[in-house]
Amino acid sequence: MKNLKLICLLFVVTSFFAISSCEKTECCVIPTVAELSGDWEFVRVSYGFTNTSQTATELGYTERLEIDGPNKRFRRYQDEKEVEDTPFSLSERGTSKVITFEKEKTYSYYTVFIEDGKTMLSLYERAPVGVILADGGMYYYEER
Numbered sequence: 731m732k733n734l735k736l737i738c739l740l741f742v743v744t745s746f747f748a749i750s751s752c753e754k755t756e757c758c759v760i761p762t763v764a765e766l767s768g769d770w771e772f773v774r775v776s777y778g779f780t781n782t783s784q785t786a787t788e789l790g791y792t793e794r795l796e797i798d799g800p801n802k803r804f805r806r807y808q809d810e811k812e813v814e815d816t817p818f819s820l821s822e823r824g825t826s827k828v829i830t831f832e833k834e835k836t837y838s839y840y841t842v843f844i845e846d847g848k849t850m851l852s853l854y855e856r857a858p859v860g861v862i863l864a865d866g867g868m869y870y871y872e873e874r
Contacts, residue, residue, distance in 0.1 A: 763799030763820060765842045766829070770795040770851050770871035779865045795851075795871055804831060835859050849873040 772793035776783040786792060796805040797818075806814035816833035823839075830837040839854040851873070855866025 763797075763802065766797045766820075766840070766851065767799030768797060769874040770797065771874050772869065773850075773872050774870045775867045776870070777867050794874075804829070829853070830859060831856070 772786045772795075774783055774785045775789070791809050794807045794810075796807070797803075798805075802817050802819065804814070804816050804818045805812060814831075814834075816831045818832060819830045821828045821830065826839045827841065828837050829840050834856075835858060836856040837859055838856045841852050843850050843852070849872070851871040853869045853871070855863055855868070857863035857866075
């Protein structure tokens with residue numbers, strides 16, 4: 731019985747030191763521009779309220795994003811014509827990543843993820859800075 735208590739105490743102390751020596755991460759890491767940098771091609775939009783989705787082909791136009799991370803420039807092209815050129819900034823709201831389009835004074839929640847082996851970017855429907863959008867489209871882009 732005495733050996734069992736000693737073993738349990740030794741296990742608890744060892745566990746404490748093992749856990750306390752683990753690398754700690756910060757709670758509020760600002761997203762980096764590296765994950766957004768590059769060219770992205772529009773593939774589909776999904777609408778939450780109606781639970782519908784449309785592809786770029788169904789919508790009848792092409793769209794491409796050019797995100798220049800080091801210079802913090804966001805350019806959007808429709809049918810290869812530039813329709814937007816704006817500086818941007820990144821931040822977080824709670825656990826969500828946010829890109830703010832400075833010229834238009836709008837923002838969008840975003841995620842970068844892997845789908846079917848492809849790197850994807852999703853941008854939630856834009857809203858004016860200071861406004862909370864309850865429902866909107868989610869726009870999906872594939873890294874080129």
